[in-house]
Amino acid sequence: MVKFARRERGVKVLKAVSSPLRLKILNLVFDKSSLSYTELMNSLNMNPSRDAGRFAYHLKFLLKADLLEADTESKKYVLTELGKMVLDIADRVEKKADKPRGMLVRTSHFTLEEFDANKIANSLIKEAKVPPELAKKAAKETEKRLRKSKTKYLTAPLIREVVNTILIEKGFEDFRHKLTSLISAKDTGRDSATILSKAGKNVLSEYTLLNVFPRDISDAHISGAIHVTALGTWILRPHEVMHDLRFFLKHGLKKVSPLQLFSEPPHSFESALSTIFSVLLYTNRETDMQTCNFFNVFLAPFMKDADVVAVKAKKAIGPHGKICGKYGDFAEESQLLATLIIDLFIEESSSKPLLNPKLVLKINKEALKDQKGAKAPVFSSFGCKLEADLTGDWETDTLRTGCLGMVTVNLPRVVQESEKDSNKFFEILKERFEMAARALKIKYRAIKQYGKYLFPFLTQKLNGDIYFRIEYCSRIVNFAGFKEAVESFCGNSLSSEDTINFAEKLVKNLLVFKRKLSRRYGKRLFPSILCSLESSVKLAQLDIEKYGVAKVKFSGTREKPFYSTTRRLNLELGDFPYISSEQLELEQKLKGLSVGGNLSIIELSDNEFHPMQLMKLTEHLVRNEFVEFFTYNRVSTYCDSCRKSWFGVLHKCPSCGSMSTLTKFDRFTST
C-alpha cells in the first residue's frame, strides 16, 4: 500500500513537468532563485487579466506536486528540494535526447570532448571559490548561450570568456576576477596598452582557430604538432618588413590617413632622421618586425659637407629628394655614420644591455659591390634572409618586401608518431610541411585581400607602384627540436656518424618537399631553423604532457624543458677562441636549411675576452662561408639601483647586495 502511494506521488510529479509551461515556470524560478506571482507572469509574457486563470491552474499544479513553495515572508515562489531534483533530471533527459547535436570542445590534449556543464561548475567551485549553487547557475547559463550561438565546436578559452561575461552580468565581479587572475597568474605586463593588445590578440587567435583555419590546422596548433607564430595577428599583418628608406627620402611622407603627418622630402640630416623615425613609427602599427637595410649608406648623403658600393654605383638621393651623385661618393660619410651608430650602441648599452633596436653589421666589403650576378643577401635581426633569387635584381628581391610569417613544425613529435620507422617519419614530416605551407597561404590570401585597409602605410602607392611587395615575401616553415629529433631517432648524439647521416638525409628530404610544394605555395617557401621563443618551450611541454617525461628527449632541465630552435656554435677555448672544424663541417652539411634564413649563436658565457681575441674569432668566422650570419651572446644580470650589469646569472647584486633589483638578460633563453 505504501509502495502504491509512493508511485502515485511520483506520477504526479512527472505529470507536473509534462507541460512545457510548467517546466518553464520551474526554470524561471531556478534562474532567479525566487519570483513573485506578478514577476512570473511578466516573465512568461502573460496577460494579467486574460491569462490569469490558466496561469493560476498551472501554478497550483506545481504547488500541489510539491515542486514549488511560497515563501511566506517575501511572498515569492521558490523551488523545493524535489523541484530542484526534477529540474536536474529534466535537464539530463533533454541533454540525452539532444545527443546528436552535442557540442564538441577542443582540449589542449588535441582531442575533442563533449561539452559538459558540470565540468565548468566544478572548476568554478574549485578554482574561483564560487558557491556551488551559483556555479551551477552560471554553468547552465553558459551552456544555454553556447548552444544558442550554434558554434560548431568550442575551445576552452572561448568557454571561459562566456563564463566571465555571465559572472559580470550577474554582478559577481569578484569571482570573475579570481578566475581570471588564476588563469594569467604568470603575466607581468599589466599596463593598459599591454592588456588591451593581449586581450585583442587572444580574441583574434580564437577567431583564427575557429573560423579561418580548417580543422586539421587548428587541431595541429592546439595539440602542438605545429606552432603558428603570432597567431593573434596572423590575418592582420606581415611578420617582418625590409625597408627601402630611399623611397621616403626621395618622396617624403605621403599622407595615407587623415591622422598622419605629411612631409616634404627631407632637406637636412635632422629632417632625414625624423622622416625615418616616422616611417618606423607608422610601420610599427602594421607589422611585427622591421629592418632598415643600408641605414648608414642611405643616410650618408645627408651628412654635413654632403656630399660604399651595388648601392655605391646607384644614384644617390640627397637633400630635397634630389639626385646628388652616387652612393659610392659618400663612402666616408657612410662609414663615419656606421662608426657613430656603433659608438652610440656601446654608450647606450654600457650599463644595461640594449635589446631593441638591434644592429646588423655587414662585414664583407664586397657585399655591396654592383657587379653583374653579385648577390647581396639581406638579413633581419632574427635571421630572416632575402637574396636575389626571384627576379635576379637584388633591389626588387630584397627591399620593400619581407617575411610573411612563420609556422614551426614540432620535429620530435614526428619522431614519436613514426615510432622511429623511417618511411613513416618522412611521410608524417611531409604532411606537416604541407600543413604549415597551407597555413601560410591562408595568411597570404587574407592580408593580400585586405592589405589596403589593414596596413595603409605599407600599401601606399606611388605612380601606381605599391611600396610593400607582399607577393615577394618569404614564408618560413621552421623546425623546432632538430637536434633532439635526430638524436632521439638515432639514439645517438649529433656528433656520431649515423646521426649526422640521418640529419643530412632529413635536410635533403625537406628540400625535396620544398621544391614540390613551391609550385603551389610560392617560390619563397623556405624550410629553416630560426629562433622561436613562442614555440620552443610550449612544444616541449606539450610533448612531455602527452608522452611522459621519460619518453621525450628535450634540452634544458626537467623544470624548464625546451626544444632547440637555434643553431649554436660552441666555442673552443685556447689562446684564441675558435669553432672546431667538426662543427663547421656540420654547418656545411645543414646549409640547405639556410636559404630562408639562419642565425648562428655563439655563447661567450662568463669568459672574459680581450678585444683582439674576439676580433680574431670574428675573422675566423667571416672567412668560413657556411657561417653567413652570426651573433655573440652573453647572459647578463642588471641591477636597477646600481645601474650596472654583470656577466652570467646572479642572484644577488655584487655591488649593493640587493636581490629584488636584478633583471636577467638573455636574448636566446630556452631556445
Ligand SMILES: [Zn+2]
Ligand atoms: Zn646593486
